[in-house]
Amino acid sequence: MSPAALIGVDWGSSNARAFLFGRDGSRLAERAAAIGIARHQGEACAGVLADWLRDWLDDYPGVPLLLCGMVGSRNGWRECAYLPTPAAPALLAGSLHAFDWRGRGVAIVPGVCHDNPLDGFSDVMRGEETQIAGLPAVCPQFDQLDWLLMPGTHCKWIRLRQGGIVELATYMTGEMYALLRQHSLLSGLIDDGGAWRVEPFLQGVEAAVAHPDWLHQLFGVRARGVRDAMPPDALAGWLSGLLIGYEIQAALARPADAPAKLCGIVGAPRLARCYAAALRHFSIETVAIDGDQAVAAGLWSLARQAGWV
């Protein structure tokens, strides 16, 4: 009997990560590669996967393959329709997009969409839903989490209730910081040197709360820099705090049954610490969650619930 029960793959726009699971869910092996699906499309994805995982596929014929992430998007291998909120993991497991490939069962986890009349548009995610399915295995406080926050280029705030996804809102915070830092008239004034001090960062968070006129406050970064009112190494932290402050304030202002108390953060350690410091300012406790651990646990959990292992 094969020692392997499942090959799981989290395949996003820029990177892919694969896990080889044993029959008890333990990870026998894992690997990562910069083979984002942004550079491949449709059946070309199958060839890329066959090359990348050739040894596993040869060694374990018939072992099923479960994929999540952008691989299920319009530009991925096979397009899988989004599952609308509210979306519990059991519903995800029951909605896998399954097909046969070279004599092997393959399934793709659908993304989740959230249509909120409050927003006026439909917000979407692919891959994060699988991390959420893995929370019970990687976060002891998972049933107390009000929000799961995924900071980055496009920051996702996912409202949870009893382990299910009830709301989703994406914020352009990371991209906005990069635009202002690299391409705007502020860029010459800012020197972030790769590390911020926490004081100007928190001052920026406070400024966002006090001043809703964000287009004026962004000009204030320039005014402070030009008039030497703030040193260049403080401006980067202040700007980051300002943007993150606006994001958190907006996320917490969304209508909810009860005020949020505990927020899980899945992200790079330094950025996660910044968000945790800012959230403390709003009296929200946080818990750090390892995204790779969560997605691996989620792939295994969904495969089990779907009866694939």
Added chain:
Amino acid sequence: MSPAALIGVDWGSSNARAFLFGRDGSRLAERAAAIGIARHQGEACAGVLADWLRDWLDDYPGVPLLLCGMVGSRNGWRECAYLPTPAAPALLAGSLHAFDWRGRGVAIVPGVCHDNPLDGFSDVMRGEETQIAGLPAVCPQFDQLDWLLMPGTHCKWIRLRQGGIVELATYMTGEMYALLRQHSLLSGLIDDGGAWRVEPFLQGVEAAVAHPDWLHQLFGVRARGVRDAMPPDALAGWLSGLLIGYEIQAALARPADAPAKLCGIVGAPRLARCYAAALRHFSIETVAIDGDQAVAAGLWSLARQAGWV
């Protein structure tokens, strides 16, 4: 007796415009050139000016020279300290920075700064104060204007009272639109083709009023584009309306003795028409003002009040 009484120059970061005034304030000649201050500094400015206006300077020895704009900044010809608000034209005329240059009287109009505890930083302008000094000559309703609005890369909102400058706030609206249009992940989704339709523009204005969560709404431009919920030629107008809506809402929310009713707009005709359409949405009437006419009238008016002509 020389037919000329004054040479006036509006010298900004990118361009310069010069006016030769007759003894009655009529304009005998004018010229413009792309010799912005950003490329010259200190006494080098004097050489650039001497080359550019050589014929006028030769023909009219002793005729005084009055300059306004970035020429008075730290990186200009001579740095002139900002005059703090409230700043009436008579006060500006009494604060000219005067010196002798090659046997001729030269004066630079100081810029104006506004220190507002509400903002947390000091906002500044150079050049716009001279346009304001010219309003009585170019705008019949000048004494009813509550705001003077100068849209562009950095949009200035100047609150007026009895012809004097009482408040100033600058917004990064134009630069933000350009950043998102040219460098962001939205740029591939937007096709503005140089002209917007007014409907999506006004929908964007309405969205700004309804949704303070701007970082989420900016992501919504992408979500709409990716999911084909709005055609590419509508997204540009919608994004512009969203940003301008946030700007106007913030400007009108500033504390004031009385609600604003009439707003003068100094700017390129197409952009000025967009702002006028958006301001009607907020029940504000507008009047278009020609910026070149205003600055010429302002230079003449300040020279008269200062006793230079």
